[in-house]
Every structure is written in structure tokens, then in C-alpha cells.
Amino acid sequence: PTYIKDAKRQLDRQADFTDFNVFISLPSRDAVQRAARTAEASWDKDKHTDPFGRLVALKDNICTSNFPTTAASGILKNFTSPYEATVVKQLRGAGAIIAGKTNMDEFGMGSHSTNSYFGRVEQLGYEGEQLSAGGSSGGSAMAVAWLQCWAALGTDTGGSVRLPAAYTGVMGFKPSYGLLSRWGVIAYANSLDTVGILGSRAEDVRAIFNTLNVHDPQDPTSLVPSTRARFTSEAHARETIGHSSINLRIGIPMDYNIDTLHPTVRKAWVKSLRLLEMAGCTLHPVSLPATQHALSTYYVLAPAEASSNLAKYDGVRYGSRAQGVDGTPESILFAKTRGQGFGPEVRRRILLGAFSLSAQAIDNYFIQAQKVRRLVQQDFDNVFSRPNPLITASEPSSPGNGVDILLCPTAPTLPPTLSELEDQDPVKAYMNDVFTVPASLAGLPAISVPVSFEVETENEGAIWDKSKFETVGIQLIGQFGDDHLVLRVAELLH
Ligand code: GLN
Numbered sequence: 183p184t185y186i187k188d189a190k191r192q193l194d195r196q197a198d199f200t201d202f203n204v205f206i207s208l209p210s211r212d213a214v215q216r217a218a219r220t221a222e223a224s225w226d227k228d229k230h231t232d233p234f235g236r237l238v239a240l241k242d243n244i245c246t247s248n249f250p251t252t253a254a255s256g257i258l259k260n261f262t263s264p265y266e267a268t269v270v271k272q273l274r275g276a277g278a279i280i281a282g283k284t285n286m287d288e289f290g291m292g293s294h295s296t297n298s299y300f301g302r303v304e305q306l307g308y309e310g311e312q313l314s315a316g317g318s319s320g321g322s323a324m325a326v327a328w329l330q331c332w333a334a335l336g337t338d339t340g341g342s343v344r345l346p347a348a349y350t351g352v353m354g355f356k357p358s359y360g361l362l363s364r365w366g367v368i369a370y371a372n373s374l375d376t377v378g379i380l381g382s383r384a385e386d387v388r389a390i391f392n393t394l395n396v397h398d399p400q401d402p403t404s405l406v407p408s409t410r411a412r413f414t415s416e417a418h419a420r421e422t423i424g425h426s427s428i429n430l431r432i433g434i435p436m437d438y439n440i441d442t443l444h445p446t447v448r449k450a451w452v453k454s455l456r457l458l459e460m461a462g463c464t465l466h467p468v469s470l471p472a473t474q475h476a477l478s479t480y481y482v483l484a485p486a487e488a489s490s491n492l493a494k495y496d497g498v499r500y501g502s503r504a505q506g507v508d509g510t511p512e513s514i515l516f517a518k519t520r521g522q523g524f525g526p527e528v529r530r531r532i533l534l535g536a537f538s539l540s541a542q543a544i545d546n547y548f549i550q551a552q553k554v555r556r557l558v559q560q561d562f563d564n565v566f567s568r569p570n571p572l573i574t575a576s577e578p579s580s581p582g583n584g585v586d587i588l589l590c591p592t593a594p595t596l597p598p599t600l601s602e603l604e605d606q607d608p609v610k611a612y613m614n615d616v617f618t619v620p621a622s623l624a625g626l627p628a629i630s631v632p633v634s635f636e637v638e639t640e641n642e643g644a645i646w647d648k649s650k651f652e653t654v655g656i657q658l659i660g661q662f663g664d665d666h667l668v669l670r671v672a673e674l675l676h
Pocket of ligand 1: 292340341370
């Protein structure tokens with residue numbers, strides 16, 4: 183079967199490209215071959231469904247019992263989980279082979295995969311320059327882009343699957359909040375965290391999504407079957423409509439057309455709108471006015487939740503203890519362990535979060551941010567043709583003239599070089615998430631699709647010059663539960 187050949191080629195590429203620092207742990211070739219042989223022995227050509235026999239890489243904040251799980255943090259550098267995440271069990275159950283654990287920003291905090299205890303992820307540009315792979319699931323995106331696996335799982339709290347997908351030219355899908363299990367996935371900000379899927383083709387992403395899209399009683403935020411039933415039958419009907427693409431109404435959020443949008447990104451946006459128009463969709467400008475506050479809202483809420491989640495890494499309950507602190511008072515043991523174990527960005531987030539939850543600041547920061555989060559959600563409900571299925575008895579605000587899908591860029595710029603990032607102000611890194619956080623705050627399904635087009639260069643004579651092509655990540659956002667529709671339109675666009 184072809185998947186065995188593919189897996190061998192992918193293993194060779196893992197060995198060839200170690201310099202990019204994509205993986206934190208890799209399986210031994212023997213272990214993969216053994217798993218592949220077992221898969222082969224039970225292979226039934228007629229019943230074959232992907233991801234059977236395929237190599238799937240996992241972001242290193244997803245627990246596995248046969249590899250360490252570090253979340254790219256010094257504090258978990260020696261941690262191996264005694265159990266596996268539900269999503270890992272589901273993948274193995276479907277016959278997938280785990281292709282290793284990928285590098286990331288520590289605990290998912292970052293946008294360039296440079297905040298890792300194990301060193302930054304590097305992406306090679308066409309002219310040999312070192313580029314950002316995006317973050318925080320930069321290792322998973324690179325593993326897919328450089329063909330070191332068939333597909334990969336990442337996590338997306340505020341854009342961490344979509345942004346690296348955009349920067350590396352692959353598909354990166356964040357499903358509706360609560361569809362995929364988070365049990366065994368190291369928490370960053372619970373109310374926003376989702377498992378996401380990276381792949382080269384929408385079909386592959388869908389195959390994994392279908393494998394994982396099941397209620398998990400072990401995850402209290404996993405949607406129960408009765409809630410899922412509220413939107414699955416209708417979503418299915420809409421998927422069929424999406425297939426023929428007749429009458430799909432595409433919304434263009436005009437608030438995303440910001441001054442700092444890179445001209446190439448704007449070109450790709452226009453190009454993808456034209457593509458969908460040619461496929462029979464109609465285009466409709468819409469306004470999402472609360473978008474301008476989404477980024478600051480996110481950077482209050484996510485650190486607040488993180489500061490509470492990360493309290494358990496104190497060297498007693500969890501985490502590797504600082505040296506020479508045994509026998510000292512607890513406060514010193516905790517402070518030294520946390521001071522040494524966490525990197526600078528994680529420490530910054532803990533301080534930010536502890537501050538915005540403190541008695542003197544909570545009303546002005548955390549509570550306000552929760553209110554703005556509601557406004558961001560209402561913005562989306564106001565423009566979609568379908569009511570939000572989580573809000574009972576909600577009526578569509580725009581009956582008849584609402585839109586089915588929103589289309590906008592994933593990030594305002596192309597990937598920056600790593601040297602540009604070296605002494606960058608952390609707030610500048612936060613700006614990269616301006617287009618991805620709104621869908622996270624509202625829990626909506628969103629995918630970044632690589633859209634390529636030819637650009638004019640000096641080098642006219644060349645027959646095939648890769649540098650003549652730019653690839654830009656374009657984002658599709660759907661109403662809650664419209665995950666399959668989002669995947670369908672991604673297929674149209676790719
Ligand atoms: N860059 C964002 C942050 O640092 C998003 C991270 C994520 O989605 N995990 O919080």
C-alpha cells in the first residue's frame with residue numbers, strides 16, 4: 183500500500199531536516215516500522231480509511247505515554263505522562279502511527295515558535311533566509327510542510343494552529359470549541375483551548391476531524407451528544423449545499439482591512455474572493471465592530487486563565503524542582519523552581535494574569551474583558567445567516583441577508599525573518615494574532631488555507647522559479663457547528 187511508502191519517505195525526511203528543530207522527541211525507526219508492519223498485517227483494501235497506517239505528528243503539549251510530554255518547558259523537561267490524551271487514543275484506534283512530538287512555544291505562549299526550552303523552530307526561505315514558522319504549533323506545521331508526516335495535531339487558543347499554517351503554507355483547522363476532546367492536553371487557557379489539525383489537503387484534515395469529533399465523557403467541556411444533535415443534521419445539509427457551492431454567501435469583514443495589512447496579503451485576499459465568486463458564491467461586505475478590541479480582550483483573558491492553570495507547576499505537585507532547594511521553606515522552593523523552570527514569556531503571562539485577577543484590577547480588566555468577549559460573539563451572530571445553536575431560541579439577526587462564511591487573511595503580514603524577531607517588543611508579537619483571536623473568543627470553527635499566486639520578479643527568463651510564487655494564509659470562519667462547511671469551502675479555495 184502507498185501509505186507504507188509515504189511513511190518511509192517521511193521518516194527519511196525527518197532524519198534529513200533535523201536542523202530545523204521541528205521535533206522534540208522522535209520515535210525510533212524500528213518502532214515506526216513495527217507499527218507500520220502491524221498496520222499492514224491488518225490492512226483491508228476495501229475498508230481502508232485515512233488515517234490508517236499514516237504518520238501523524240503531535241504537538242508536545244498532548245500527552246503520550248511512550249514519549250515525554252514537555253510543552254517545550256524547562257519545568258516539564260523530564261515529564262512522561264502515565265496516560266494518553268483521548269485524541270491520541272482515538273488516532274491510534276483509527277490505525278495512525280505517532281510520528282513524534284513537535285516543538286512549540288512554551289505552554290503555547292507565542293506566535294513564532296521561538297519561546298521553546300529546546301530552541302526555536304526554523305523555517306528556510308527561498309533565498310536561504312531563516313523565517314518564523316509561526317506559533318505556537320510551529321513544529322507541527324513544519325512537520326507537515328516539509329513532508330515529515332502525513333498530518334499533525336496542534337492546539338489553538340488564539341491562533342496557534344492557523345498562524346503557523348499560514349506562515350508555512352499548509353492547512354490549519356481550529357474546530358468549534360468543545361467538539362474535540364481536551365482530556366490529556368496540557369491546559370493554557372481552558373475557555374479558549376482547542377485541539378487543531380494541520381495537513382496538506384482539506385480531505386486529510388477532514389479525515390482526522392471525523393476520527394476525533396466524538397463526545398468524551400472525561401472532558402467536562404466536551405459537548406454532549408444531545409447538544410451536538412442540535413446542529414449536526416442541519417450542518418450536514420449545509421455541507422451538501424457547500425459542495426455544489428450554489429448560493430453560498432461569503433462575508434468580507436471590512437474591519438480586517440487594516441492600514442498595516444501587507445500588500446501581498448491584500449492581493450491574496452482579493453484573489454481568493456474572486457475564486458469563490460467564480461465558483462458561484464456571492465460576496466457581501468460585513469462589519470464586525472468589536473474586532474478592534476478583540477486582541478486586548480484576548481491578552482487579558484488568556485494570561486488570567488494561564489496564571490491559574492500554571493500554579494500547579496511548583497516543584498512539589500508537578501514539575502522538575504530547582505536544584506539545592508530541598509529543605510528550604512516552601513516559598514523559596516516554589517519561587518526558585520518557577521523562576522528557573524519557566525521561560526521569560528511564560529513568566530510575563532503569569533504576572534499579567536495574576537495582576538488582572540487581583541482585587542484592585544479585576545473589575546477594570548478581567549470583568550471588562552469578559553463583557554467585550556460577549557460583544558465579539560454577538561458581532562459574529564449578527565452577520566451569520568444561521569443562528570448560534572448554543573444560544574437557545576436565538577433568531578438570526580440578519581434573516582435572509584446574513585452570510586454563510588467569512589473570508590479574511592489569517593495574519594496581517596508574511597512570515598518575518600528570525601533575526602527581525604530577535605529583539606522585538608513582546609507586544610509586537612501579540613499583534614500577529616489580530617485576525618485569529620476573534621474566532622477563538624467566539625469559539626467558532628476557522629481554517630487557514632494556503633493561497634498561492636504568481637508575483638512579478640526581475641527573474642523573468644526562468645521557466646520555473648519558485649520565488650515567483652507567494653503563498654498567503656487565508657482564513658475562513660463559520661458559525662458555531664458549521665465545521666464541515668468550513669472544510670468544504672477550504673477545498674474550493676485550495
Ligand atoms: N499567540 C497567542 C498567544 O501567545 C496564541 C497562542 C495559542 O493559540 N496557543 O497566546
